Amino acid sequence: MEQVQPVPRNHSRLVIKLLLLVAGAFVFAFALVPLYNVLCEVTGFNGKTSAGFAAGGLKAGLAQAPASRVDTGRLIRVEFTGTVMPGLPWEMRPLKVSLDVHPGELQQISYLVRNTADRPITGQAVPSVTPGQAAQHFEKIECFCFDQQTLAPGEAQEMPLAFIVSPEVDRDITHITLSYAFFSIEGQRQTLSATAEAR
Amino acid sequence: MNTATTANGHANPHGDGHYSGLMRWLTTTNHKDIGTMYLTFSLIMFFVGGAMILAVRAELFAPGLQLMQPEFFNQLIGIHALVMIFAALMPAATGFANWMIPLMIGAPDMALPRLNNWGFWLLPPAAILLTMPFFLALFGIGDGALATGWTFYAPLSVQGGMGVDFAILAVHILGISSIMGSINIIVTIFNMRAPGMTMMKLPLFAWGWLITAFLLLATLPVLAGAVTMLLTDRHFGTHFFDAAGGGDPILFQHLFWFFGHPEVYILLLPVWGLMPHVLATFSRKPTYGYTAQVYAFIAIGLLSVVVWAHHFFTAGLPVPALIYFMFSTMAISIPLAVLFFCWIATMWKGSMSFETPMLFAVGFIVLFGIAGLTGLILADVAADAQYHHSYFVVAHFHYALFAGGIMGVMTGVYYWLPKWTGHMYSEKLGKLHFWLTVISFNLTFMPQFFLGLAGMPRRIPDYALQFAEFNAISTVGAMILGFSQLLFAWNIWSCVRGGPKAEARVWEGAEGLEWELSSPPPHHSWETQPVIK
Numbered sequence: 001m002e003q004v005q006p007v008p009r010n011h012s013r014l015v016i017k018l019l020l021l022v023a024g025a026f027v028f029a030f031a032l033v034p035l036y037n038v039l040c041e042v043t044g045f046n047g048k049t050s051a052g053f054a055a056g057g058l059k060a061g062l063a064q065a066p067a068s069r070v071d072t073g074r075l076i077r078v079e080f081t082g083t084v085m086p087g088l089p090w091e092m093r094p095l096k097v098s099l100d101v102h103p104g105e106l107q108q109i110s111y112l113v114r115n116t117a118d119r120p121i122t123g124q125a126v127p128s129v130t131p132g133q134a135a136q137h138f139e140k141i142e143c144f145c146f147d148q149q150t151l152a153p154g155e156a157q158e159m160p161l162a163f164i165v166s167p168e169v170d171r172d173i174t175h176i177t178l179s180y181a182f183f184s185i186e187g188q189r190q191t192l193s194a195t196a197e198a199r
Numbered sequence: 200m201n202t203a204t205t206a207n208g209h210a211n212p213h214g215d216g217h218y219s220g221l222m223r224w225l226t227t228t229n230h231k232d233i234g235t236m237y238l239t240f241s242l243i244m245f246f247v248g249g250a251m252i253l254a255v256r257a258e259l260f261a262p263g264l265q266l267m268q269p270e271f272f273n274q275l276i277g278i279h280a281l282v283m284i285f286a287a288l289m290p291a292a293t294g295f296a297n298w299m300i301p302l303m304i305g306a307p308d309m310a311l312p313r314l315n316n317w318g319f320w321l322l323p324p325a326a327i328l329l330t331m332p333f334f335l336a337l338f339g340i341g342d343g344a345l346a347t348g349w350t351f352y353a354p355l356s357v358q359g360g361m362g363v364d365f366a367i368l369a370v371h372i373l374g375i376s377s378i379m380g381s382i383n384i385i386v387t388i389f390n391m392r393a394p395g396m397t398m399m400k401l402p403l404f405a406w407g408w409l410i411t412a413f414l415l416l417a418t419l420p421v422l423a424g425a426v427t428m429l430l431t432d433r434h435f436g437t438h439f440f441d442a443a444g445g446g447d448p449i450l451f452q453h454l455f456w457f458f459g460h461p462e463v464y465i466l467l468l469p470v471w472g473l474m475p476h477v478l479a480t481f482s483r484k485p486t487y488g489y490t491a492q493v494y495a496f497i498a499i500g501l502l503s504v505v506v507w508a509h510h511f512f513t514a515g516l517p518v519p520a521l522i523y524f525m526f527s528t529m530a531i532s533i534p535l536a537v538l539f540f541c542w543i544a545t546m547w548k549g550s551m552s553f554e555t556p557m558l559f560a561v562g563f564i565v566l567f568g569i570a571g572l573t574g575l576i577l578a579d580v581a582a583d584a585q586y587h588h589s590y591f592v593v594a595h596f597h598y599a600l601f602a603g604g605i606m607g608v609m610t611g612v613y614y615w616l617p618k619w620t621g622h623m624y625s626e627k628l629g630k631l632h633f634w635l636t637v638i639s640f641n642l643t644f645m646p647q648f649f650l651g652l653a654g655m656p657r658r659i660p661d662y663a664l665q666f667a668e669f670n671a672i673s674t675v676g677a678m679i680l681g682f683s684q685l686l687f688a689w690n691i692w693s694c695v696r697g698g699p700k701a702e703a704r705v706w707e708g709a710e711g712l713e714w715e716l717s718s719p720p721p722h723h724s725w726e727t728q729p730v731i732k
Contacts, residue, residue, distance in 0.1 A: 001715060003727040009390045011310050018382045021416050029424025029454060033439060036450050085443065126442050132517045183443030 042136075070104040071167040077101075078165065079177045082111055082125075088184035089117040090151070095158070103167040106141065110158040111180070113144075115151035122150045125180045134176045137169035148185055225320070228312030229722060230297045235619070236319050237294030238612075241287050242688060244326060245605075248282035249681050251275045256643075256677040259670050262662055272660035273346040274362065278329060280349035281366065284466065285373045286326050288600070291608045292469040293318075293380045296408050298619060300384060302713040302720060303402045305393025305729045310386040318379035325372040332362040348658055350459070351425075353440035353451040357432050364433070367426045374419045381412035393712070395731035399493070402711055403486065406493050407472020410500040414461045414468075418504065422458035425451060449514055456507035464503045466600060468496060470607030471538055474560055476711070477614050478542055481557035482549025483708035488541040495534035495541075502531045512580055513587045521580045528578040535571055539564070554706070555629030556614035559606055562637045566602030570595060573648070588658075591651025594644045601640060609636075609687065616691065617705040621719040622698035628690045635683035642676030 078101055080094035092113045101107050115121055125145040129135040140146075144159035151157060165176065218226055224236060255275050258266045267275075297315065301308055309315050332344040345366035347356045356363050388401070388409050401409075428439040429451070438444020440451045475486040486492070508516060508524040516524075542564055551557070573595040577583055586592060617623050646669035651657075655666045662670065701718040716724050 002730040004394060004730055006307055006391070006726075006728045011386045011390055014386050014389060015311070015382060018385060018416060022378055022382075022420050025417050025420035026424050029421040029457075030428075032421075032454060032457075033428075033450065036447070036453065040447075124443060126445075130515075132515070181442060185443070 069167055070102050072102050074171070075100045075102060076165055076169070076173060077175050078107075078163075079175065080109065080111070081177065082180040082182065084182045085184070088121065088123050088182055090115055090121070090123060090182060092180070092182055101165055103165050103169055106162060106164050108160060108162045110160045111144070112156060113149070113151065113159050113182070114156040115154060118153045120150060120152050122148050122185045123182050124148050124185050125182045128179050128181070130177045130179070131173065134165075134169055134173050137166040138176060138178065139164045139166055145180065226316070228308075228316050230301050230309045230312070230315065231619075231720070231722065233309075233315050233319050234294045234296075234298030237290045237297060237322075240319075240322055240326075241291035241294060241608075242691070244282055244286035244290070246684070246688070247326075247330070248279050248287055249684065251279040251282070253677060253681045255279065256674040258660055259662070260674040261671065262664055262667055264661055267660070269660045270346055271343065273348070273658070274333070274344040276658055277345045277348045277366075278333075281329055281345070281369070282326070283600075284349070284462070285370070285377075286322065286329070288466050288604050288608065289373075289377060290322060292408070292411070292466070293377070295404075295469060295473070295608075295611055295615075296380070296384050299615065299713060300387060300405050300408065301391070302716060302724060303711055304388065304391065304396060304405055305712050305725050305731070306387060306391035307723065307726050307728070309383050310391055311383045314379050315383050318376045318383065321372050321376040321379075325369045325376065328365050328369040328372065332365050350455055351429060351451070352455070353429065353432070353448045356429055356451075357440060364430070367430050370426050371423055374423045377415050378419055381415040384408055384412045385416075393725070393728045393731055399490065400731060402472075403475045403489065403492055404469070404472040406496055407468040407470075410496045411465050411468040414465050414500055414503065418458040418461040418465075421454060425454035425458070428454075449511075452511045452514060453507070456510045457504070459510060460507045461500075461503040463596075463599065464499055466604045467607070468499070470563070470604060470611070471496065473607065473611045473614075474542055474563065475545060477556050477560045477610055478545045479710065480614075480706045480708045481554060481560070482546045482551050484545060484549040485710075486541075487544035487547070488537070491537055492541050495537040498534040499531060502527065502534070506531065509578055509583075512583045525578055525580045529575060532571065532575055539568065539571075552707075554613075555624075555626060555633055556610050558630065558633045559610035559613060562633065563602060563606045563610060566598055566606065566637070566640070570598035570603055573598065586651060588656055589651035590647040590655045590657055593657045594647035594651060597644050597647075601644070606636070606640075612687075612691070614706075616694055617701035618713065618718050618720070620695050620698075621701055621717075622694050622696075623701050623705075624690050624694035624698065628686055632683060632686040632690065635679065635686070639676045639679035639683060643673050643680050644676075646670075646673045646676075 077098055079098040080096065082092040082094060084090045084092055090113060092111055095110045095112055099107060099109060127140070127143070127145050129138045140161065140163045142160060142162040144161065149157070149159065163178075224232065227233060227236075252275070254266070255272065258264070258272060297309065300306070330344070332341055335341050336343040341362065342360040344362040345351070345356075345359070346362060347359055351363070351366070388405055392401070428437065431437040432439050432441060432446075438446040440446050440448050442448065471492075475489075475492060479486045506524060506528045508520060509528045512521060512524070546561075553561075573591070577586055577592065577595060613624065613629055650666055650669045650673075653666065653669075655662055703717050704714040705718060706714075712725075712729060713720075715729070
């Protein structure tokens with residue numbers, strides 16, 4: 001077999017290109033975080049609710065909800081539920097379990113939230129809407145989940161929520177479930193491990 | 200960097216380097232030495248991961264808790280998977296690449312020999328990091344190893360003990376090692392081929408590895424990013440996966456499987472590259488459909504990065520996404536079917552003989568076919584709602600990764616062992632090893648399909664009474680499977696120590712540059728490159 005001396009070649013250029021590919025992939029992983037949030041908000045995937053009215057508050061919301069937009073031709077049952085996450089010694093329940101609403105109609109309900117501990121605690125509620133296809137049409141005008149909530153020891157509070165199911169919601173949707181998860185804000189990690197040890 | 204090769208080769212053209220004993224292995228930049236170290240490390244970790252899962256199967260022999268607590272059970276299954284994937288299968292494939300790619304493409308060594316040495320020596324510390332929490336727990340430090348399963352799903356992994364941190368750092372180190380290995384292989388294949396060896400004359404094994412290497416470079420950094428986010432969530436107050444802080448646990452599943460699905464093909468592509476060589480050799484015919492196989496490799500590589508969400512169909516994805524991921528997953532079966540037909544057509548009307556490597560290759564085709572067909576069932580969104588997280592999945596991916604991955608690696612070991620050592624292994628022991636492996640493998644995993652169909656969930660140490668018989672059969676199979684691998688180790692060991700001399704062209708029908716060199720090849724080979732016509 002014919003044989004020749006190998007030609008020495010410089011590998012640096014190719015190595016640098018491949019390292020750039022690696023760096024790009026690493027950055028891509030972090031870029032996926034905001035991309036994922038944007039995608040969920042735009043499409044309602046994963047139950048992320050629309051934040052469209054959050055800035056304007058109740059008055060702006062009312063202006064957005066003229067009577068002409070109300071679709072009295074159909075009723076959608078909205079069900080309310082809530083969970084208090086581990087590490088937060090609170091109780092919560094909706095004052096109404098469900099509500100039949102016309103699309104476009106402004107509705108208000110409240111959750112009753114009580115601090116069972118003997119110290120003031122701050123919590124944050126995170127909403128989720130099922131089915132995901134309805135999430136982008138579920139418009140919260142006022143919500144206790146927009147802000148952190150602080151409860152004094154033993155204090156109970158009615159926390160209000162005003163919302164519109166927009167008339168653009170798909171005609172197949174007859175039921176929507178709104179679920180809140182209440183999280184402790186302060187010293188969250190410590191409380192979690194404390195509960196683990198208490199177990 | 201290119202001077203390293205020539206400096207190494209020419210400063211010391213005839214010796215084994217400056218050192219002997221342990222220092223030789225610590226400092227070597229020779230691709231054959233490094234390949235040997237990768238393969239040895241892989242074999243050792245294969246038994247470590249195997250021992251863990253035999254303990255698990257022993258616990259599952261009967262309902263109820265007999266041998267261990269659920270916490271320890273959870274640690275064993277997660278570390279078993281990480282050890283088998285990152286410390287047994289991947290290093291075995293990298294060992295093959297180090298040994299064989301330079302020989303096959305007529306290159307004097309790998310392109311970046313010092314990087315190569317570093318890439319290997321990162322592995323033992325990573326393996327120690329993975330398993331150390333088990334031993335620390337014996338001394339009352341920490342609560343044992345990673346107990347979340349190998350997938351690290353948040354929020355469980357955010358709340359877990361220090362075993363999670365050990366596993367995160369181990370994954371970082373293993374990832375860096377694999378990335379260095381991949382860069383080395385790509386540069387070697389692109390820059391160091393013998394004159395006249397065009398890309399479409401490249402041996403299929405090198406093609407399979409080339410696609411693997413690109414997949415590793417594109418997806419391992421995403422896993423590194425995901426576990427970095429996990430680490431900062433655990434210790435530095437970030438909320439990537441914490442809903443309370445505006446994060447999302449499902450995001451972790453997306454990031455993890457963006458790496459995790461290509462990883463399946465990373466494990467299998469080197470084996471698919473190796474198969475045509477073995478089948479052609481023992482059928483005494485040229486490989487059928489070389490070009491089709493190259494394009495199938497590329498197609499599978501591209502498709503593998505766009506199908507990840509089929510691993511969590513039940514996490515609550517919207518219907519359009521489900522449909523997309525279902526059809527894109529099923530589309531992978533088309534290039535895979537091309538490969539299957541090429542393998543079968545290579546054997547068609549050949550004058551076949553069934554030495555041990557050929558037995559393993561044919562066994563691989565049959566059993567890996569079962570993995571593919573059950574994969575199609577799991578890809579169906581409607582069916583997956585029932586099979587998700589059941590033993591059906593466990594059986595499916597063991598058909599893919601044991602019968603596909605590990606039996607594929609064994610094919611390669613038996614095929615090339617005489618080339619590496621210069622001795623023939625014992626054909627009798629090899630055949631016994633094959634039949635014990637293939638029968639006990641099916642005895643272990645075939646019942647798990649039925650357990651899954653009947654509704655037994657994976658990753659639990661205890662189960663309902665109606666699952667008892669199949670679990671008992673599966674455990675008996677696993678014990679035979681595990682202990683018959685000692686034959687494999689013994690056969691390799693005696694082949695390294697001695698045996699009948701192997702010729703340069705070990706197998707009658709073998710074609711390719713690697714068979715032009717003596718067995719074993721000289722320490723420095725192809726210092727003058729062959730010219731391909």
